[in-house]
Amino acid sequence: MKGFLLSFRSEFYKTRKTIGFWGSILLPLLISILAFAMFFIKSEELKSTPPMILWIKFSMISLAMMGTLLLPIYTIFIAYSVNNVEHKADTWKTIFSLPISRWSVYGAKFAYAVFLVFLCLALFALFTIGFGNLLGTLKPELKFNAYHMEVQLMEVYFKLFLSSLGILSIQFLLSLLWADFLKPMGLGFVATIAGVTVASKNWEYSYLFPYAHPMEAITTMIKRDNKVAGTVSELQINMFTKDVYVSFAIAIVVFIAGYFIVRKKSVK
Amino acid sequence: MVIQTQGLSFSFGNQQVVKSLSLQVPAGSIYGFLGPNGAGKTTTIKMLLNLLQSGEGSIHIFGQELQANRISILSQIGSLIEQPAIYHHLTGKENLMNRALLLQVSETRVDEMLKLVQLTNAANKKAGQYSLGMKQRLGIALALLNDPKLLILDEPTNGLDPNGIIEIRELLMRLVGTGKTVFISSHLLAEIEKMATHVGIINNGELLFQGTITDLQNISQPLINIETDNTVDAANLLKRRNFTVTDIDNDHLYVPFTSKQQVGEINTLLVQNNITVFSISKQHKDLEKLFLDITKSN
Numbered sequence: 377m378k379g380f381l382l383s384f385r386s387e388f389y390k391t392r393k394t395i396g397f398w399g400s401i402l403l404p405l406l407i408s409i410l411a412f413a414m415f416f417i418k419s420e421e422l423k424s425t426p427p428m429i430l431w432i433k434f435s436m437i438s439l440a441m442m443g444t445l446l447l448p449i450y451t452i453f454i455a456y457s458v459n460n461v462e463h464k465a466d467t468w469k470t471i472f473s474l475p476i477s478r479w480s481v482y483g484a485k486f487a488y489a490v491f492l493v494f495l496c497l498a499l500f501a502l503f504t505i506g507f508g509n510l511l512g513t514l515k516p517e518l519k520f521n522a523y524h525m526e527v528q529l530m531e532v533y534f535k536l537f538l539s540s541l542g543i544l545s546i547q548f549l550l551s552l553l554w555a556d557f558l559k560p561m562g563l564g565f566v567a568t569i570a571g572v573t574v575a576s577k578n579w580e581y582s583y584l585f586p587y588a589h590p591m592e593a594i595t596t597m598i599k600r601d602n603k604v605a606g607t608v609s610e611l612q613i614n615m616f617t618k619d620v621y622v623s624f625a626i627a628i629v630v631f632i633a634g635y636f637i638v639r640k641k642s643v644k
Numbered sequence: 645m646v647i648q649t650q651g652l653s654f655s656f657g658n659q660q661v662v663k664s665l666s667l668q669v670p671a672g673s674i675y676g677f678l679g680p681n682g683a684g685k686t687t688t689i690k691m692l693l694n695l696l697q698s699g700e701g702s703i704h705i706f707g708q709e710l711q712a713n714r715i716s717i718l719s720q721i722g723s724l725i726e727q728p729a730i731y732h733h734l735t736g737k738e739n740l741m742n743r744a745l746l747l748q749v750s751e752t753r754v755d756e757m758l759k760l761v762q763l764t765n766a767a768n769k770k771a772g773q774y775s776l777g778m779k780q781r782l783g784i785a786l787a788l789l790n791d792p793k794l795l796i797l798d799e800p801t802n803g804l805d806p807n808g809i810i811e812i813r814e815l816l817m818r819l820v821g822t823g824k825t826v827f828i829s830s831h832l833l834a835e836i837e838k839m840a841t842h843v844g845i846i847n848n849g850e851l852l853f854q855g856t857i858t859d860l861q862n863i864s865q866p867l868i869n870i871e872t873d874n875t876v877d878a879a880n881l882l883k884r885r886n887f888t889v890t891d892i893d894n895d896h897l898y899v900p901f902t903s904k905q906q907v908g909e910i911n912t913l914l915v916q917n918n919i920t921v922f923s924i925s926k927q928h929k930d931l932e933k934l935f936l937d938i939t940k941s942n
Contacts, residue, residue: 389741390731461731465730465732467729473718
């Protein structure tokens with residue numbers, strides 16, 4: 377456990393000046409600022425919008441971007457970035473000859489990639505809530521203060537986080553095994569396009585394909601309750617849909633398989 | 645023995661690159677692991693660090709079996725394999741701090757190491773901007789950070805200027821003085837001869853020779869390289885005076901070196917017999933010749 381924690385801290389220390397780490401902060405910040413600017417400029421047109429719809433419209437700018445292409449591509453990039461630090465510096469041979477178990481090195485690196493994706497999505501939720509409230513204060517005609525959906529936003533982003541774990545585990549393993557940029561990234565992009573396509577066509581088995589999960593997560597997020605249909609006054613988030621379970625299961629299986637591959641692998 | 649291997653073998657696909665190696669590295673020695681490029685040196689070193697899997701044979705380090713005691717053994721080893729592995733986007737000091745974090749070593753030790761390899765002034769410069777020699781020195785500092793009992797260095801003087809080479813040599817000799825063992829690989833015989841106490845010579849994956857530096861010197865006798873205006877006359881004259889001439893070509897002739905006095909005698913003899921001597925010097929055999937000699941003596 378100590379080796380794991382030391383390796384995790386070292387991952388942070390190594391990457392804290394790289395685009396992989398800062399991307400996790402800047403991506404949600406920039407997209408949230410963009411959404412803020414759009415609403416700030418168009419406040420006249422939006423002032424008659426009911427508060428709940430206003431919040432939904434505002435948060436959907438980020439959610440729609442993340443749910444389609446951005447989250448899978450960002451996840452692929454993070455998986456590449458945390459492994460590329462070692463490929464580029466030719467440091468696999470040194471980290472595997474330190475008195476730290478291979479399990480700790482591998483586990484900490486994977487956990488760090490998971491942490492970066494979590495950080496990015498947590499900041500998305502935080503910035504959406506923050507900028508929404510800021511808009512409510514700066515432009516009182518926009519009735520952001522009359523409705524609250526902090527919990528739902530956090531739930532949606534947590535659902536997106538869970539739905540990205542399948543992609544992350546696969547891409548993490550590919551980027552660990554292949555030193556070059558093109559193979560894991562190319563495969564990831566092709567799979568993402570395929571995922572978005574099958575999810576948008578509502579193919580019945582798309583929940584089994586990890587690269588379709590972020591989009592599935594967005595389309596299945598609203599709990600549809602027939603009893604209250606037509607009188608939607610409360611938003612309820614359907615967190616644990618079957619695509620989320622599949623994503624989680626794939627992440628666990630690939631992570632464990634990856635460990636056995638790393639344990640048996642020679643470091644060239 | 646600090647390192648003891650038996651029947652160590654490794655293949656890349658069908659190509660066997662290490663063949664039944666039995667290394668014996670005594671405690672407190674500087675063990676020079678000598679061989680041309682591609683002889684299997686780096687592969688052997690990677691096996692000693694448990695980086696290569698599925699090899700054959702046994703490895704004992706500090707008397708313990710490597711696979712079963714990996715972590716406790718590795719905690720007492722510092723290593724530098726091939727070109728130094730350095731994060732270019734971090735400064736020299738940050739590279740050391742990152743390793744210090746993993747090995748739980750203090751910042752004071754990091755500063756000491758920077759001073760030892762004379763990188764204190766460049767400590768806050770990005771390692772990507774370092775010269776090859778500076779990177780090599782940083783690599784050595786990284787290897788020494790946890791004060792290891794055994795230091796494994798793969799061609800550490802590669803890319804260093806003559807001053808750098810001398811510094812590294814003196815540093816290693818100082819370290820051995822404090823009870824450490826150094827296992828150092830090189831493709832340069834002269835380099836190894838200057839510091840090693842023990843030598844292992846490997847070619848095509850096979851250990852051709854293993855023993856003390858004195859054992860090696862008995863086989864690898866240096867030569868006197870003589871350049872004169874008349875090589876044939878000079879050779880005949882030396883032979884008449886009972887000197888052994890081992891080799892002769894258009895411009896040079898070679899006599900086995902025994903002492904400095906002997907070099908002086910030969911010079912005087914040639915000059916007194918009206919042969920102009922352009923140059924006369926002690927010369928080490930190159931690896932190729934040494935391999936031939938070892939194979940012959942076996």
